[in-house]
Amino acid sequence: MKTNKLLIPIALILVVAVLVVSGCVQQQGEANNTVSGDISPKTVTIKNFAFDPAGLSIKTGTIVNWVNEDSAPHTATLTGIFDSGILNTGQSFSYTFNIPGTYDYICTLHPSMRARVIVEPA
Numbered sequence: 001m002k003t004n005k006l007l008i009p010i011a012l013i014l015v016v017a018v019l020v021v022s023g024c025v026q027q028q029g030e031a032n033n034t035v036s037g038d039i040s041p042k043t044v045t046i047k048n049f050a051f052d053p054a055g056l057s058i059k060t061g062t063i064v065n066w067v068n069e070d071s072a073p074h075t076a077t078l079t080g081i082f083d084s085g086i087l088n089t090g091q092s093f094s095y096t097f098n099i100p101g102t103y104d105y106i107c108t109l110h111p112s113m114r115a116r117v118i119v120e121p122a
Ligand SMILES: [Cu+2]
Pocket: 049, 073, 074, 075, 107, 108, 109, 110, 113
């Protein structure tokens, strides 16, 4: 029967097509991992007596750079973890987050200034 002879090549084509499609899906997954693994430095601006952004999610190993663009002095402080000391206008401070967790920090000069960095596993 000619019909049965045709079935094998058709089945092979289908198998190859499935392999090609799954290969593409895998490549997309790798691309997404690259994006989610972004550890490029992040900036928190201090302005109008506030940290901006007040909530920042980053990957382990990311450097965060605080820049005081306010007219008043400020700090970025989490006691025992990091402390910028007093940052006058135009001054900045960097800290590298190497341990996953939630970091709630303040300005010691104005304790109502609060913000958070969430560090996710790399
Ligand atoms: Cu302050």
